[in-house]
Amino acid sequence: MPRIGHYGERRRLLEASSAPDSMAAWMRRYLDALAVQGYSEDLLRARRQTLAVFLEWCGDRGLARPAEITLPILERYQRHLFQWRKADGEPLSLRGQALAITHLRHWFRWQVRHHHLPTNPAADLDLPRAPRVVLPEGLQAEEVDAVLAQPDVDDVQGLRDRALLELLYSTGVRRQEARNLSIFDLDFVHGVLRVRQGKGRKDRVVPIGERALAWVRRYLDTARPPLVVEAHETALFLNRFGRRLGNNGIAAIVRRAFDAAGVTKRGACHLFRHTMATQMLENGADIRYIQELLGHERLDTTQIYTHVSIGKLKEIHTATHPAAKLARTPDT
Structure with a gap:
């Protein structure tokens, strides 16, 4: 849908965005609550940017209040994220799309918890399947x-x-x-x-x-x-x-x-x-020690390094598994 160009409609949306029950007002309350809870500036910045993009998209379609948002509307927004292209023509990564939807889920869930919405319209929104993270090749x-x-x-x-x-x-x-x-x-x-x-x-x-x-x-x-x-x-x-x-x-x-x-x-x-x-992993360090060293909250974040060290695993397999090598006979 094209941007709204009628002056009266733009003015109505501007006035609606400043209303106490507007999406802009609830976004500010949400970010203030996260700040009070001690979340980092980096997280607050990311949530603010994600929600601002969503609010702009909603404003272009005459949507100004959280109560107006439904699952079909969010599915349309998800298709918009999938079709959107950067300045260089590249699409938004699946991980980026999933993160944008996740931020919306958290925001609407917070509004339900604070009794502004009866249900979370994003609760049943399917996240795109992000590919497995592939770490860059390490240094020799x-x-x-x-x-x-x-x-x-x-x-x-x-x-x-x-x-x-x-x-x-x-x-x-x-x-x-x-x-x-x-x-x-x-x-x-x-x-x-x-x-x-x-x-x-x-x-x-x-x-x-x-x-x-x-x-x-x-x-x-x-x-x-x-x-x-x-x-x-x-x-x-x-x-x-x-x-x-x-x-x-x-x-x-x-x-x-x-x-x-x-x-x-x-x-x-x-x-x-x-x-x-x-x-360190290849030299025998326990993965839980590496998790502590890197400051990973969850072990599955650290476990990605087990895929990187497959070369070492192959060496150990070849050296220790009885069937790892083709058996030789006197004629071969």
Whole structure:
């Protein structure tokens, strides 16, 4: 259906959106409730963006109140998501479509719980079957060494970059978690790193290897002081302006090292995380320890790494299974 162009109709919808029982008003209440419950800014931003798209779609069709939304309307919206194309012509991924519908389910369920709606119109909406997540190919040992060796450690920023790369590979922390690190989060005596407000706003303590600690110590002693502008700044990794190194800055450092080492595999920061988890699993680490290390709330999130390590499993199968090899006879 084309956008509504009649002035009177647009004005009616604008007035309806500001009404206490409008979808816009209930979206604001919902997001406020999530904030009060302690949900992260990233989650709130994602829900806000998803619901804003839905409200715009509804506005184009003269729908302004939650009570007007039915299952057939949501099925039409789901078809809209399936047919929608990005600026480059690519469709929205099945995972993205499923996430959009899931957010709507949560929102309408919240409205039912708060007695604004008698039933959840999205309850019986079927989610698209998202494909199994396929992790990018991990780094080989020689590729890791080549990437880590790229920064010029005789340069202040180069030494910072080496310390950052070593820390990412040793601990498997996420880019955002590395960004949030403080100089007080390192325990050199016990060889651990405190990750504060990780995914889901959960803190955890992870081990950090001696080599990474040595590079971080060298960075703290000789490279971080020249980068400091404000004495009260406690961020572990600083940019050239003396401020906390941002997500984009961290990604650029990692990508630059990958490119210089001739590594073309996709993933940048997350590739260190995948590589670390896969290598530990192949070397005999229990998957539950890896789950704790990576900060996964659910074990099935971690179990995806068991598919990555099929090469090691094949080696073990060949070496130990009595029927793994074709039996040879004197004539063969």
